[in-house]
Amino acid sequence: MVIDPVCGMEVDEKKAKFKTTYQGKVYYFCAPGCKFLFEEKPQKYVSNSSKKI
16 A cells, blocks of 8 residues: 555555656555646655555
């Protein structure tokens, strides 16, 4: 499991429907809204990075 960098929810990267790549790293999201917010200002969320649990 990884953490959605926008909202902090746990996301199963194997089942995630929403993901994007930023600076060579894949980020996973719980919903399209979180993906949209991340893509608008990724630098705001990169420090929260998707950590393995």
